[in-house]
Amino acid sequence: MPPETIIITGASSGLGLAFVQHYASLPTPPNIIAIDNQPFPPQIAEQYGTTIHFHQLDITSAQKVQDLASTLESTPVILILHCAGIRGLVPGIVAQQKQGDKDVAATETLEAMDHATMMRTFEINTWGTLNIIRAFLPQLRLGVAGISSKPKVVILSSRMGSISANTAGGGYAYRASKAALNAVVKSLTIDVPDSGKRKGRLGWRRV
Numbered sequence: 001m002p003p004e005t006i007i008i009t010g011a012s013s014g015l016g017l018a019f020v021q022h023y024a025s026l027p028t029p030p031n032i033i034a035i036d037n038q039p040f041p042p043q044i045a046e047q048y049g050t051t052i053h054f055h056q057l058d059i060t061s062a063q064k065v066q067d068l069a070s071t072l073e074s075t076p077v078i079l080i081l082h083c084a085g086i087r088g089l090v091p092g093i094v095a096q097q098k099q100g101d102k103d104v105a106a107t108e109t110l111e112a113m114d115h116a117t118m119m120r121t122f123e124i125n126t127w128g129t130l131n132i133i134r135a136f137l138p139q140l141r142l143g144v145a146g147i148s149s150k151p152k153v154v155i156l157s158s159r160m161g162s163i164s165a166n167t168a169g170g171g172y173a174y175r176a177s178k179a180a181l182n183a184v185v186k187s188l189t190i191d192v193p194d195s196g197k198r199k200g201r202l203g204w205r206r207v
């Protein structure tokens with residue numbers, strides 16, 4: 001049987017990279033479609049060889065994401081781990097802060113937040129999520145046929161996206177983009193006919 005295929009976004013750093021390394025280390029590793037706008041660390045690509053298929057692209061580009069999905073037209077996908085995202089800090093204020101004297105909260109306050117940061121954060125964290133998941137729905141549906149368990153979509157949200165858990169204020173761009181992402185995922189679980197608990201063939205996880 002050919003190896004199964006999974007997609008990991010945000011694959012070049014942090015949690016996405018850790019997931020890539022985890023899956024690539026399995027005794028029978030899946031084919032890993034790794035996506036990020038930063039280059040993939042060459043030493044890790046070398047270590048795991050042909051298991052990792054890296055694509056450097058911006059997840060907010062409808063055209064580029066669709067082009068990639070088209071190249072995987074007949075490939076069943078059993079898992080999407082969506083880790084690409086940004087923290088939504090105002091770049092100008094981040095740049096002013098001295099190395100070793102960083103104050104993250106100060107870069108996303110009521111006074112600091114600006115239109116460009118808010119829009120860019122929404123574009124990546126919210127639109128980018130919808131853009132990625134919608135583009136690969138056909139491959140997830142193909143994955144339904146091939147395995148006994150459901151294909152899964154795991155989307156990294158954040159506790160900062162919870163309105164009820166917000167007791168500290170600030171974090172305008174990140175909080176709003178993750179709350180909006182949560183709303184997107186909720187609608188996906190309703191709109192995609194073969195997903196959700198009741199209808200249950202695709203599994204959705206927002207973590």
Ligand SMILES: NC(=O)c1ccc[n+]([C@@H]2O[C@H](COP(=O)([O-])OP(=O)(O)OC[C@H]3O[C@@H](n4cnc5c(N)ncnc54)[C@H](OP(=O)(O)O)[C@@H]3O)[C@@H](O)[C@H]2O)c1
Pocket residue numbers: 009010011012013014015016035036037038057058059060083084085086124128156157158159
């Ligand atoms: N780390 C935590 O403690 C934590 C806690 C709660 C939730 N999360 C969520 O978990 C996810 C991963 O976090 P992380 O800490 O692993 O972040 P990270 O290290 O910054 O990794 C995210 C990756 O996504 C890439 N990316 C950003 N915008 C992109 C775009 N438009 N197209 C393609 N790739 C893009 C980033 O590239 P750039 O370097 O160019 O931005 C980066 O390589 C994020 O959604 C984050 O909000 C993280």
